[in-house]
Amino acid sequence: MRIRLERPEDAPTIRALTDAAFKGMPFSNQTEAKVIDALRAAGALTLSLVATEGSEIVGHVAFSPVKINGEASDWYGLGPVSVWPDRQRTGIGQALIRDGIRRLRSLSAGGCVLFGNPAYYRRFGFESDPDLYDVDAPPGAFQRLPLNSSRPRGEVSFHPAFEVS
Ligand SMILES: CC(C)(COP(=O)(O)OP(=O)(O)OC[C@H]1O[C@@H](n2cnc3c(N)ncnc32)[C@H](O)[C@@H]1OP(=O)(O)O)[C@@H](O)C(=O)NCCC(=O)NCCS
Numbered sequence: 001m002r003i004r005l006e007r008p009e010d011a012p013t014i015r016a017l018t019d020a021a022f023k024g025m026p027f028s029n030q031t032e033a034k035v036i037d038a039l040r041a042a043g044a045l046t047l048s049l050v051a052t053e054g055s056e057i058v059g060h061v062a063f064s065p066v067k068i069n070g071e072a073s074d075w076y077g078l079g080p081v082s083v084w085p086d087r088q089r090t091g092i093g094q095a096l097i098r099d100g101i102r103r104l105r106s107l108s109a110g111g112c113v114l115f116g117n118p119a120y121y122r123r124f125g126f127e128s129d130p131d132l133y134d135v136d137a138p139p140g141a142f143q144r145l146p147l148n149s150s151r152p153r154g155e156v157s158f159h160p161a162f163e164v165s
Contacts, residue, residue: 001052001053001058002051002053003050003051003096003099004049004050004052005047005048005049005050006045006049006050010050013057014036014048014057014060015033015036015037016033017057017060017082017084018032018033018036018060018082019032021080021083021084021088022082023085031164031165032079032080032082033080034165035080035161035162035164036048036062039064039159039161041161042160042161044065044159044161045062046064046065046076046107047061047062047076047104048060048061048062048063049061049062049096049099049103051083051095051096058087058092059082059083059092059093059095060096061079061080061093063076063077063112064076064077064161065159067157068132068152068154068155069155073152074109074111075110075112075113075144075156076104076109076111076112076113077112077113077114077156077158077159077162078097078100078112078113078114079114079115081093081097093120094123094124097124101124101145104147105147108148109147109148110147110148110152111145111146111147111150112126112145113142113143113144113145114142114143115141115142116141121143124145125145126143126145127143127145128140128143128144129143129144133154133155133156134156134157134158135155142156144156
């Protein structure tokens with residue numbers, strides 16, 4: 001498996017993969033593929049990584065800038081992240097997330113936030129922090145990973161592209 005930045009011709013596959021991965025997920029409103037398209041259209045897809053096996057795309061992860069207390073920041077939101085259903089739980093998601101975090105460090109990012117199951121994300125160092133929160137998040141689902149010594153406090157907001165319906 002290899003991981004690389006998306007290319008323009010990958011967009012339809014990323015859309016199909018994301019729809020397939022989130023289909024039927026109780027926490028999803030099935031807008032994740034549209035969110036990626038809206039981030040791309042807004043120039044806010046800071047990192048869009050695909051995992052490939054041969055010529056086949058098997059997974060995808062997006063990172064986009066977040067605001068803290070309404071101000072631009074050097075923190076990024078992770079997600080959506082998707083692996084084809086028949087390829088899940090074989091390490092693809094972890095490889096994408098680890099590679100994305102490494103690339104964020106090389107962009108001198110201050111940190112990364114996400115919504116997700118702590119049972120999955122704690123392995124990467126993500127934790128809840130009462131000082132850094134998203135008022136819309138279900139309890140425990142919003143987690144952060146600092147990538148330098150800064151520890152911002154306050155309310156995080158994802159890019160408006162996450163509000164597409
Ligand atoms: C979540 C997702 C990206 C993880 O990628 P993956 O390649 O399937 O997972 P990996 O092989 O990297 O990791 C497997 C491990 O994660 C655990 N895991 C996978 N998905 C999990 C989840 N949603 N919640 C908790 N644990 C999960 C597995 O039990 C396994 O644990 P182990 O290493 O202790 O055995 C993928 O399963 C997916 O596309 N899911 C549907 C879409 C989705 O839920 N996206 C994330 C929303 S926050």
